[in-house]
Every structure is written in structure tokens, then in C-alpha cells.
Amino acid sequence: MMDDDDLDHMLRAARADTVPLGDGLRARILADAARRPAPAPKSGLLPAWLGGILGVPTAAALGLWIGVAQADLVLTYMPGTSISSEGEAALLDDVFGTAWIEGETG
């Protein structure tokens, strides 16, 4: 009669068991391997994360330098830093409810 030990032994033995794949299945699996697309080549010299680590502080430093050392350049392109027409002055009067005098901020 089979006891638990016999069954355990048989189950462990089954672990090493093998079943031949058969020629058809083997051929299909190898055809899959041959069809598999080649891995995409690594692009660029720097990995993306390194670009992020270097790029963010560089952009911040450049922005700070432009703001401090090239203030005129920035003011040229900022709206509201100069009033170029009577229309704009009238619009600002309407918005703020007072006479808009260039150069006064307080």
C-alpha cells in the first residue's frame, strides 16, 4: 500500500521528468526565435536621465544670468514694462481704475 512517504518520493521524482517537444513544436518555437525583431539600438550618447540631471540646472542658471546680466533684453520682450500707445494707457486706466503713469508702481 502506498503511504505518504512513497507519494512524496514519487512527486519529487516527477520534478526531474521530461517530455520531448516533438519536431513540429520545436520548429515553431525556433521560428518564433528567428522572427523576433532585433532589439532597438541604444540611441544618443547620453542616457535620458543624465540629460535631465544636467539640463535642468543648466537651464535655471542660464535663465538667472539672462535676468540679471541682460535685464534690458528681458524688459524689451516683457509686456507692461513700457506703454507704447495711448490705447494701452487707456486700457490700463480702465483696468486699474486710476491714471496710469509710467514708472510709478506704488
Added chain:
Amino acid sequence: MTPAQDLTADPARAAEADLLARAGSGDDAAAAALLDRLGPRLMAFVVRMTAGDRALAEDIVQEAFLRLWKRAGDWDAGGAAQMSTWLGRVAANLAIDAKRRAARTQGMPETWDPADGTPSVEARMIRDERLSALDAALAALPDRQRQAVVLRHIEGYSNPDIAAMMGVGVEAVESLTARGKRRLAELMRDTKGGRDDG
């Protein structure tokens, strides 16, 4: 088993990783060598999981290897999973899903008739008689009991791993393996008794 540092201490693991990398680079001979190395063992496991459904087992083994080929470019040779374990896990999930789907859509019977003719005559001939009796008994178990017994007592997966694969709780796995093993022992005893009587 622990990661990378064991790679040098495990030549089989390193060899399999090397074969997979070469297969990924288009080396057909390496793909064939890896298939011959891992395929027959995987096939035996899947045939048991599917209760001897050879056609389904073939589909599952093919799909498992297809997923392995796709991983060729980024296989982590020093990672936690051994290649055979990884394949086994993929195949186990596929087998469980397939049986679950079949039971849902076709109302498949929970047990399999061993007189079905599978696995093939050739496969049966090269198998040990006791293992064939074990396979017949396993195939007679309800699907979930059989899957739990195969995963736990033949493949050696932990109960939490099996619970994750089968989508049930650990307690359910413990119950399934206990009941399955008890039923298996009864079936094996009957088989053996019948043979002794004859």
C-alpha cells in the same frame, strides 16, 4: 537564491543567460541549444498542469518561449529569477488562465479521462511506469486541486506564490493542496491495488 554575485557560482545560470543573449542576436544554434535545455522539462510540467492536454500544453510552451525570446535583449542574468523558474511561472499562469477560460466558456468537466490518448504513445513509452500512474492520478483530480498539487509538491513553489498565480488566498491554496494530495494518495493506492490484484 541571491542575485548577481551567484552568477559566477552558478555556471548553468550563466550559460543559459549567454545562450539567450546569443539567441537574441540572431544565433539560431544558441536558440536551439537553449530550447533543448529548458523545453522538455517545461513540457513535462505543462502537460501535468493541463491534465495531459497535449495540444494546449504545446500552445502554452510555445507562448512561454515567445515571451522569453522577447526578453532576450534585457534579460537580467543576475536577477532573482532563474530562467527555468521564470519560464515555469509564465507557463503556470498561462495554464491556469487557459483552464479557467475553458471551464467558463465550454463548461468543461473538472476531470480528465486518462483514456483520452494523450500524452503521445511515444512519450508514454519513454516514461517510467510509476510516473505514468502518477500522471493518470493527477489528471483525475479537479483542475484547481491538480494545479495546486503540481505547483506545490512537484515544482516546489511556495504557497504565497501559488496563491498569486491562481488568484486565490493562501488558505485556499493550503486547502487545495491538502485535499488534492489526499485524493491523489487514494487514487494511487487504488491504481497500485488494482495492479497488485491483477
